[in-house]
Every structure is written in structure tokens, then in C-alpha cells.
Amino acid sequence: MKLKNKIALITGGGTGIGKATAFLFAKEGARVVITGRREQILQGAVIEAKTENLEIEYLVSDVSEEKDCKAAVDYTVSKFGRIDILFNNAGVSYMGITHETSTELWDKTFDINVKGIYLMSKYAIPYMIEEKSGCIVNNSSILGLKASPAGFAAYSSSKGAVNQLTRSMALEYADKGIRVNGICPGTIYTPMMDDLFDKWSDREVGEKRYISVHPIGRLAQPEEIAHAVLFLCDDNIKFMTGTMLSVDGGMSAK
Ligand SMILES: NC(=O)c1ccc[n+]([C@@H]2O[C@H](COP(=O)([O-])OP(=O)(O)OC[C@H]3O[C@@H](n4cnc5c(N)ncnc54)[C@H](OP(=O)(O)O)[C@@H]3O)[C@@H](O)[C@H]2O)c1
Structure with a gap:
């Protein structure tokens, strides 16, 4: 078990990438707390985890507050x-x-995607400093590295800010035993992408359009x-x- 006895806090852990990570962390021996704004969704994830013999805690919490x-x-x-x-x-x-x-x-995007990371980190870091150990992962996006003409100005800018916040925090706490890294996913099948596919008049055409920009020829789970x-x-990678x-099927290599 890679995370035996580790304590992990995952924001937005009731769905998509957060939920998959919560389940994997629990399988790897971590004690996991997930947060989000919708209690029913969080409860659903906890109940589903139980069916796999995994124990996950939840708390309703808005990262912009x-x-x-x-x-x-x-x-x-x-x-x-x-x-x-802290994920x-x-x-x-x-x-x-x-x-x-x-x-x-615009403000809502930055309040959640950027200020949310600042606020969660602001309160978690003092405890990590006390332990002289901690690991923070920030979820950015391929759109934090590359711009898109498709109308993601606010999202893409917010994820660019996440990348710089990640690097700043990494330098600030490098000598305190706290590692800070980020992840830049390509397009992943989650409720967020479902909403975007649905914006196309033909959902299948929308999905194919997204697939076409990933050199690997598919989207990810x-x-x-x-x-x-x-x-x-x-x-092991301290x-x-x-x-x-x-993690983008080759998109950022283009
Ligand atoms: N799917 C992709 O293709 C993709 C690609 C690159 C990056 N990402 C990033 O991956 C992360 C997870 O997204 P996802 O794709 O897994 O989509 P998702 O299923 O929609 O997950 C987003 C989660 O964030 C929670 N959330 C949103 N606003 C919140 C707030 N103010 N406070 C607390 N929780 C909040 C949502 O729960 P509530 O609504 O209940 O609060 C939801 O559980 C995001 O940062 C996204 O930008 C996704």
C-alpha cells in the first residue's frame, strides 16, 4: 500500500477526478476526507465507497469561502x-x-479555481510545517499550458494562475518538507466534460472534436x-x- 496511514484531504471529491482519486487513495491505505458543495453527491460517493469496502469521510465545504x-x-x-x-x-x-x-x-472561475487553492493551502500548510512534511497537488489543466480558441478565456487564465501558484508554493516550502506539484490533464470523461459535450447540437460530434486534438486518439477516464x-x-519521488x-494523451507535446 503506497499511502498506508496517510491522511488525505481532497476538494471536489464527490465526482470525476476527485472521486476516482479518493477511491484510489483509500485503496492504497489512506484515510480520506472529501469536500464539495452538494451534500447528496458527497453522501453518494461515501456510500459507493462502502460497497467497495472503502471508508471515506465527507464534509460540505465551498473552496471559495x-x-x-x-x-x-x-x-x-x-x-x-x-x-x-492536500489534493x-x-x-x-x-x-x-x-x-x-x-x-x-470571470470572478467565480477565479474564486473557485485559484483562490480556492490559496485558501485551502493557507490553512493546511501550518499543520504540514508542524509535521515538517506534506504533499500538495493542484489540479490544473492542459488549458493552463495552452490557449484555446474555443472560448475558455477565464478557465484557461485561471489554470495558468494555478501553475504559477504551484511553482511559487513549491519554492516557498521546499526547505520545510512540503512538496507542491500540479497535474495538467487533457480531456477526461467527467461530469464537467459531460456538460461541455452537451453544449454541442450533436453530442457525438462534440466528443469526436475533442478526441481529434489528442494525438493518442482517445479521451481518458x-x-x-x-x-x-x-x-x-x-x-519514493520525494x-x-x-x-x-x-497527462494529456500527447496534447502538450504538439
Ligand atoms: N474533465 C476534464 O477534462 C479536465 C481536464 C483538465 C482539468 N480538469 C480539472 O479537474 C478538476 C476536477 O474536475 P472534473 O473534470 O473531475 O469535473 P467535476 O466532476 O465537475 O468535478 C468538479 C468537482 O469540484 C467540485 N466543486 C466545484 N466548485 C466547488 C467549490 N466552490 N467548492 C468545493 N467544491 C467545488 C464539484 O462539486 P460541487 O459542485 O458539489 O461543489 C465537483 O465535485 C477541475 O479542477 C478541472 O478543472 C478537468
Whole structure:
């Protein structure tokens, strides 16, 4: 078991990549707390985990609300005594070219995708400093590395900010035993992508369009990203910090 006795907190852990990572971490021996805004979704994930003999805890918590971030960290520490791993995974994506993006959606994107990582880290890091050990993984995107003409200005900018926040944090805490890395997924079959496929008049055409930009010729399942997050949290690669790891079917190589 790669994460035996580790304590992991995963934001947006009720669905998609976060949920797949929570299940994999629990299988690898970690005690896992997942957060999100919708209690029913979180409860559903916990019940599903039980059917696989996995124990996962949940807490309703919005990463764009400072008090919720503090509460999520405090809950995890009060329950398990410390936090070894923070997977800042929660994120949202709204389509719209720059001048057609409302100020409200621009702010919401940054509040969740960027400020959420800052706030969760702000409250988790003091506990990690105390332990002289910690691992933070931030979920970015291929769109944090490359721009798209398809109308992802706010999302892509927010993920670019995630990359720089990741690198800054890696340097700030490198001498404190805390590693900070990021992951840049290509297109993954999750509820977020379901919403985007549905925006096409023909869903199948939309999906094929996304597949066509991935050199590997397919999209990925959330579990494939979960394994990459597990790799970043493995104590055997403790020399790795400040890296943005692309898991994108070859997209970033183009
Ligand atoms: N799917 C892809 O192709 C892809 C590609 C690159 C990067 N990513 C990134 O992967 C991450 C996970 O997305 P996903 O694809 O797995 O989609 P998803 O299933 O929609 O997951 C997003 C999760 O974030 C949670 N969330 C959203 N806003 C939140 C908030 N304010 N506070 C707490 N939780 C919040 C959602 O739960 P609630 O709505 O209940 O809060 C949901 O569980 C995101 O950061 C996304 O940008 C995805």
C-alpha cells in the first residue's frame, strides 16, 4: 500500500477526478476526507465507497469561502490528527470568449479555481510545517499550458494562475518538507466534460472534436488521472517538487 496511514484531504471529491482519486487513495491505505458543495453527491460517493469496502469521510465545504476552507482543514485534523496530502482538485469551467464572459462568471472561475487553492493551502500548510512534511497537488489543466480558441478565456487564465501558484508554493516550502506539484490533464470523461459535450447540437460530434486534438486518439477516464496524482504523492519521488505533470494523451507535446 503506497499511502498506508496517510491522511488525505481532497476538494471536489464527490465526482470525476476527485472521486476516482479518493477511491484510489483509500485503496492504497489512506484515510480520506472529501469536500464539495452538494451534500447528496458527497453522501453518494461515501456510500459507493462502502460497497467497495472503502471508508471515506465527507464534509460540505465551498473552496471559495474562507470559513469553509478553514473548517475543512480543522475537521480533517481534529478527526485524524494531521494532514499529509492536500489534493486541490475542485474546479469549474464556463465557456465564453473574453468579451462575452460576464464579470460574475470571470470572478467565480477565479474564486473557485485559484483562490480556492490559496485558501485551502493557507490553512493546511501550518499543520504540514508542524509535521515538517506534506504533499500538495493542484489540479490544473492542459488549458493552463495552452490557449484555446474555443472560448475558455477565464478557465484557461485561471489554470495558468494555478501553475504559477504551484511553482511559487513549491519554492516557498521546499526547505520545510512540503512538496507542491500540479497535474495538467487533457480531456477526461467527467461530469464537467459531460456538460461541455452537451453544449454541442450533436453530442457525438462534440466528443469526436475533442478526441481529434489528442494525438493518442482517445479521451481518458478519471482513474488514469488518479494514478498520476498517486504518483505525485508517492514518498519514493520525494525529490519532485514544482512540477506540472501533463497527462494529456500527447496534447502538450504538439
Ligand atoms: N474533465 C476534464 O477534462 C479536465 C481536464 C483538465 C482539468 N480538469 C480539472 O479537474 C478538476 C476536477 O474536475 P472534473 O473534470 O473531475 O469535473 P467535476 O466532476 O465537475 O468535478 C468538479 C468537482 O469540484 C467540485 N466543486 C466545484 N466548485 C466547488 C467549490 N466552490 N467548492 C468545493 N467544491 C467545488 C464539484 O462539486 P460541487 O459542485 O458539489 O461543489 C465537483 O465535485 C477541475 O479542477 C478541472 O478543472 C478537468
